[in-house]
Amino acid sequence: MTRLQLCTTLVTGFFVVALLLRPLLHRLKTGAWGLHGLSGTPRQAGWWGGFCFILSLALTPAALWWPALVELPLAPGLLLASAGALLTFVAQAGMGASWRIGVRASDRTALVTTGLFALVRNPIFTGMLSFAAGLAVLWPNALSFAAAVSLLVAVELQVRFVEEPYLRALHGQPYVAWARRVGRFVPGLGRVR
Numbered sequence: 001m002t003r004l005q006l007c008t009t010l011v012t013g014f015f016v017v018a019l020l021l022r023p024l025l026h027r028l029k030t031g032a033w034g035l036h037g038l039s040g041t042p043r044q045a046g047w048w049g050g051f052c053f054i055l056s057l058a059l060t061p062a063a064l065w066w067p068a069l070v071e072l073p074l075a076p077g078l079l080l081a082s083a084g085a086l087l088t089f090v091a092q093a094g095m096g097a098s099w100r101i102g103v104r105a106s107d108r109t110a111l112v113t114t115g116l117f118a119l120v121r122n123p124i125f126t127g128m129l130s131f132a133a134g135l136a137v138l139w140p141n142a143l144s145f146a147a148a149v150s151l152l153v154a155v156e157l158q159v160r161f162v163e164e165p166y167l168r169a170l171h172g173q174p175y176v177a178w179a180r181r182v183g184r185f186v187p188g189l190g191r192v193r
Contacts, residue, residue: 008140036102049157056151063143081134087127091116103166111171111177125155128186
């Protein structure tokens with residue numbers, strides 16, 4: 001298998017499991033797809049977070065159509081991308097009925113603080129960022145780097161301006177207590193003061 005075939009297999013597998021299979025399983029379990037799309041308007045940070053997320057989704061497979069600039073050692077990128085994909089899938093499953101992409105203010109989901117969520121508040125985003133970084137190492141070019149940076153911007157905007165305010169308003173003190181104990185993306189870092 002060539003490096004390009006490996007990258008194509010990783011990207012296809014990640015997209016199928018995280019963005020197709022997970023919503024389908026959620027639909028079968030809850031009756032809802034869990035896909036809420038862009039929140040807010042172009043004047044709000046959350047909308048830009050959604051836009052950057054969609055941009056990253058488009059840039060990721062497009063990067064594979066462009067040649068890699070250099071051929072870096074295979075193991076680090078493969079390990080990072082594989083671990084990121086696994087983390088994403090396990091964290092998505094761990095959310096159960098609370099899983100969703102995007103926020104709808106009318107939703108009333110349970111606060112998930114167990115499993116991976118006992119270590120970090122956003123393990124799905126940690127996994128996705130690890131996957132994107134691993135792919136950029138495996139197939140380094142301007143588009144793979146742009147996809148990773150776009151995802152980083154999307155995640156930061158979504159978490160800080162949409163997810164955290166929503167969870168704080170919905171769950172109040174239990175959310176604040178959890179956020180004081182648990183890091184945002186990495187254990188211990190980004191805890192609420």
